[in-house]
Amino acid sequence: MKLARAVQDLAPSGIRRFFDVVSRMDDVISLGVGEPDFGTAWRVREAAIYGLERGRTSYTGNAGLLELRQAIAAALGRRYGLEYDPEEQVLVTVGVSEALDLALRALLDPGDEVIVPEPCYVAYPPCVTLAGGVPVPLPTRAEQGFVPTPEEVERLITPRTRAILLNYPNNPTGGAPTREQLLALAEVARRRDLVVISDEIYDRLSYDRPHVSVPTLPGMAERTLLLNGFSKTYGMTGWRVGYAAGPADLVAAMTKIHQYTALCAGRSAQEAAIEALRVPDRDVEAMVDDYDARRRLIVAGLNRIGLPCHLPAGAFYAFPSVAATGLSAQEFAERLLHEGRVAVVPGDAFGAGGAGHVRCAYATGLDQIEEALGRMERFVVGLPTMEGARIGTTVAS
Ligand SMILES: Cc1ncc(COP(=O)(O)O)c(C=O)c1O
Incomplete structure (x- = not known):
């Protein structure tokens, strides 16, 4: 064929x-x-079982259960002081994987470039390509903790550059920038008008210093799409639930694609995710x-x-x-x-x-x-x- x-x-x-x-x-x-x-955790599994027993087996709204979006916005507020409107700025997705795909499809015209610091999660370059874009690899080095310098980013920017894809803490290196390193990268993104897609799926697995969430940096909330989910922190890889939080226009564009493709994340998984956010710190x-x-x-x-x-x-x-x-x-x-x-x-x-x-x-x-x-x-x-x-x-x- x-x-x-x-x-x-x-x-x-x-x-x-x-x-x-x-x-x-x-x-x-x-x-x-x-x-x-x-x-x-058992309490999380039980929340899903309880919903099934009550016959809650239907679709949810495209953006996801409002209660879950509210819980996500509240968790981001509590953890990082971030303020997202759960009705307009949070989209529940089928894992971070779907959120990433939607973000790229919502942002890229054919031939638009996305800077991807590497080594990186294996899905990033193919997802950019499948969205019609061009992944531009930025090799990083062990001596720098696998974090790119602002100069290295700047050298790769062309008139077609639309976004940079960051993932800290990082898969596969475990690297995470200091606040100063991240501030320097954010400064380039602001000055050169780049969108930052920040995959922070490992945020809670930060050991030596507190995680710095990209949208908390000055002037970054309006140009950052934050991706996160439940797979790693709550041992929920098979449930397939994640989310994107960011500027309302981008989230609306992603929701438009999502309503014709995935429709919604699974209801039981969403109910389990609400309970996961109640798991004590x-x-x-x-x-x-x-x-x-x-x-x-x-x-x-x-x-x-x-x-x-x-x-x-x-x-x-x-x-x-x-x-x-x-x-x-x-x-x-x-x-x-x-x-x-x-x-x-x-x-x-x-x-x-x-x-x-x-x-x-x-x-x-x-x-x-x-x-x-x-x-x-x-x-x-x-x-x-x-x-x-x-x-x-x-x-x-
Ligand atoms: C950096 C990164 N992003 C996204 C994913 C996929 O996440 P999800 O299970 O939420 O789709 C993984 C899984 O390994 C990952 O390492």
Whole structure:
């Protein structure tokens, strides 16, 4: 069958291909997928079950249940002092994934450019392309904590540049800018009239300093579309619920597309999301403390093994360099999988700047991480290139 050129040209996801192989193997410890191992809290599941028992199985309004939009706006107000009108400025979507797609389709004319700092979440460049735009990669470096400088952004701006796509804390690097770094990027966006699409899905998973939400920066609320959701913070990946909050005209344009495509996010998922926003902060903080212990264990272990790794500021990913092994990221990941029975994702799957690194998700228990580190150490020690290369230090960022 003749298929659309844009789809034919789309490369299959590097992650998926890799995990198809993993799923057919035994005794593999997976540090691969970005899937929280904390399941959905019981009270949240019960809220959905209760709604089903009451027969609440219909569509909701296109923008999502008003009660959920009100709860989202209230949560953003409480957490960050942000003020969004739940009726005009909040749209409930099928995960952040749909919100991203809608935002790009609402913003871009064919050929418009979107600057995408890389390495980045695998969906960003294809989503820009499928919306008719042109993704413009901005490679970032480990020495800068994988945060671009304002000069690097400015160099890529052309008359066709419409937006920049930021994601902090970042998948796959775990990097997050300081407030000063973010202020400098915001200044470029304001001066050069760029829209910022800010995917803050890992905002609650910030370890060393409080998360800075882009629309809280001076003059940024009116040019930022904030994306967030329930998948990571509340262990709700399979429920498929997220949201966009931002300027009313952009949210209205997105809602127009959404009403003809997804119609609405699932009702049960929306009811569960309302309950998720009632989960006490201390429960979320306990989960973050758990992730923090895992983060420290894995980063110390990777550095000890001789795979230099900065301390990620957020999310649940470590992104060590494997350059010292003499193997490419792809070779390292493939050999580690077959010889060491540990699955990690080659950094090149996340675009420019990811080469020579692998992503290790620590959304798995401490004992599994210990075992994975042991296996990785045995694999690395066996590589002829690694003799005497172990450095035993932690590179902080
Ligand atoms: C940066 C980032 N954005 C969006 C998503 C997808 O989020 P959702 O499950 O809300 O569609 C992910 C999932 O891994 C992610 O890492």
